[in-house]
């Protein structure tokens with residue numbers, strides 16, 4: 001049995017369904033991110049696990065214990081929310097020690113645990129400072145230390161890095177992952193930032209309108225998105241209408257004047273003669289001289305991104321976005337003709353109709 005488990009958990013606010021029959025199993029020590037656009041039910045899910053919001057239906061278990069109706073303060077979970085409200089009149093050490101005092105731990109043990117927690121987040125030297133004397137990233141680390149010091153079975157993080165600027169955020173993502181690996185605390189993080197979810201998580205739970213649409217390792221979500229929405233929400237994708245030909249282990253596709261086969265995860269999702277979406281990531285496409293690729297096109301726009309060039313090309317099959325590494329060679333000009341090509345294994349086919357949205361997890 002998994003460590004943290006949600007079974008058919010739903011949440012209604014009046015007639016609004018915030019979370020619909022959600023199933024999720026998190027293993028001990030795992031780092032799982034809930035990823036999705038604003039309003040898809042991520043925070044509500046976390047609040048139900050934390051015990052701050054009652055579930056409308058369903059069951060939540062932790063280490064084999066049904067905690068669905070347990071009061072928040074009896075769940076013993078570590079929680080770091082977006083506004084990581086430290087006590088401004090307390091030193092860093094006192095802020096971190098607070099939860100241990102509430103648990104009436106002896107003074108010597110408190111001091112030792114606070115020392116260890118601050119060392120973990122590299123703030124040993126700042127123990128006697130006040131929150132106002134810290135940078136945003138340091139304050140964030142105090143909040144993390146405060147959550148970790150109680151040695152919670154599960155750490156819940158709600159957009160913990162969203163107040164930080166881009167560079168600090170990236171550094172903290174790296175640190176967060178390192179700390180989590182070191183301590184081994186089972187962690188569930190809410191984020192709407194796909195690159196954050198991908199870079200820190202063992203598995204990503206993609207949510208849309210209260211429904212879980214995919215649960216997979218980050219690379220799998222990126223390389224094998226299950227729906228049109230996921231393929232564009234997680235990274236960028238070229239999506240072109242195609243017609244399904246013969247369906248077997250590989251599926252025949254007609255795209256513009258081209259006919260070719262695509263390997264698919266589940267051939268049963270496709271039927272001959274139906275429409276489907278052909279998908280390939282912009283960075284998987286290559287530009288070649290005319291006549292030397294799969295189809296010829298014309299450059300409509302180009303953008304210099306520093307390490308890459310972004311091109312928009314028009315072809316008979318539709319418009320394409322292509323990302324090419326800036327290898328120092330001369331770029332293509334607007335109006336220039338070029339052929340588009342892609343390796344077979346980078347092509348994906350998505351059913352025209354979205355597959356069953358809810359992922360039932362074993």
Ligand SMILES: Nc1ncnc2c1ncn2[C@@H]1O[C@H](COP(=O)(O)OP(=O)(O)OP(=O)(O)O)[C@@H](O)[C@H]1O
Pocket residue numbers: 013016017018036037038039040041042043044045192
């Ligand atoms: N207390 C509440 N009362 C009524 N509706 C609510 C309440 N809290 C959330 N909702 C609604 O439930 C849905 C899910 O909200 P939730 O905050 O879980 O989304 P989210 O994915 O965390 O969004 P964000 O990324 O913007 O924080 C939304 O439609 C929201 O308006």
